[in-house]
Amino acid sequence: MTQQGNSEILKVVNLKKYFRIGKDKRGPIYVRAVDGVSFNVKYGETLGLVGESGSGKSTIAYTVVGMYRPTSGQILFKNQNIGMEAVRRPLSLKKEIQIVFQDPGSSLNPRQTIEQILRLPLKLHTNTPKKQLKEKMIELLERVELPADYLYKSPPSIGGGEKQMVAIARALAPNPSLIVLDEPTSALDVSVQAKIINKLMDLQKELNLTYLFITHDLSLMRNVANRIAIMYLGKICEVADAATFFEKPLHPYTQMLISSVPVVTEEEERLKPKKVVSIGEIPSPVNIPPGCSFHLRCPYKMPICSEVDPEMIEVIPEHIVRCHLFGKQANG
């Protein structure tokens, strides 16, 4: 893939996605799933999007691939606005952005053979002559280390890890440049997860892919992502380089997350912030608390936190935090 003018393949500016769920006397009620999110993804990198369930990370993924239309805000893909539903997107754009879903058991049609599953994207997005289709499909399977006879199997007859490999092969079929990975391994065991993650990392190098990697597993993120963005209630609270994230987490929520991760070595134990223990639960995105949405669970709560929503502040270059603790410092 050729590098273009700027180094960003995907730029999301102030993205909002509200879902209407009903109405009362005061007007319609919305779930504010994504509430003003801005981030960018550079060519060839892996951006990790981490958050608890209900934080809006999957909504972002679905909006980027075009399953949802944004309520407001912009999504720029290679400097082209793609803030529309997939049906209105040109075919060339759909081909460029592919997605791998969380549960391969439900994202692959159980009544189709793997041959049928892989044929559709090839027919739709590439000019492969009919005679070479099969060859191409076998090549795709080889890429994900599955034998050629898997073409004639159907998803229910193969294992969970292999199903996810087929889903990855399907995403690779149209030769995309950006793949959205929505918790691709959270339904799988660690030994299978390791295999899939390594394959994904190899493919990224070989094919020059860019990943938007969504997961709730912080320790996995540490090992796959170049940069990490932490989401809480539809907003991003911290963006930083993967290594800095674990060595110097700034946002209290990030610290809470890291201190909650169960670890297997003593070396990791030392990385955990001791002071912040997990309390409370994520509030409903229908009634987002005023001010900073995290203040109900925050151990460093100040009076200002329940009134004013903090701004994104670049504390150190490339390390952005949305918290009043650091706003004060920046102002003097």
Add this chain to the structure above:
Amino acid sequence: MDDKTLLEIKDLHVWYKVYGGYLKVLHGVNFLVRKGERVGLVGEAGCGKTTTMKSILQILPPGDSRIPKGEIIYKGKDILKMSFGELQRLRSKEVAMIFQDPTAALNPVFTIGAQIGDVVRYSIALEEKRVKKEKIKTLSARALKEVYMPDPERILTNYPFQLSGGMRQRVCIAMSISSPRSLLIADEPGTSLDVTIQDQILRLLKEIVEKQGTSIILITHSLGVAREMTDRIYVMYAGTIVETAPAKDLFKNPVHPYTRGLLASVPKISGGGIARGIPGRIPDYLNPPPGCRFQPRCEYATPSCQEKPPQLFEIDKDHFVACYLAQR
């Protein structure tokens, strides 16, 4: 068997009946829980963790399961030979189980109060003929208070859907501790929850177990959870125990190739990439491989591994491994 032993499973085999034969799921499981001990049971999905635990409570599907061999000795008595009445007593007074998915474990059409109340009533009913409603209510509310639920009286009138996932799991824990038990079985209690909530639930369980001196068996697929929560860990693969050791030893000196592979596959927050994982997958239980069940996936497998399944062999104090590699 000494007087410290609470539960001992000896050479347990469990088969499930399916079309075409029996799935030979458990293949000689040996398991020991001492009084006041926190024991972890770790393994991948489908390796028989939950089957082992369900056989302790005798809640395996009745028509479709068979126990051809083995003993489950609880406080000196074999559970497999117990009468129905004794089993009821075991379930309501001695052993409690917390399931993985609190949403599925709670009945959506009854209030929390009715569901905790049932558990409380059964455990009292064994001694007292008449149980007063007020007593049930106060005991239920007290149990909810133990698990730090705010406003227990109101929660008792709520339905499960009105609570969040973390709260529901707290309700399930409250049920299991509503009357004092000797053994708590927690089947992946935090898996369906977020990390921060999982952390809260695990800390709560730890605190309760310490306070009441209850033994706990924690089933989990996460080695990290086992390391932080337990004193001793059993690693299970395809219906057999492959390694058991005190938690600290297991992480410092894993011996069985499966334990090592599993441990290497866990992503670390200190970075450093992820190992290649373990090739292959869990065997077909209808026709399990001969000899060691891990042998088809094992990189150190020798022809002798296919002949006879290896027995647990003590390599260090309290550290047992079922592998020919360790015996050499």
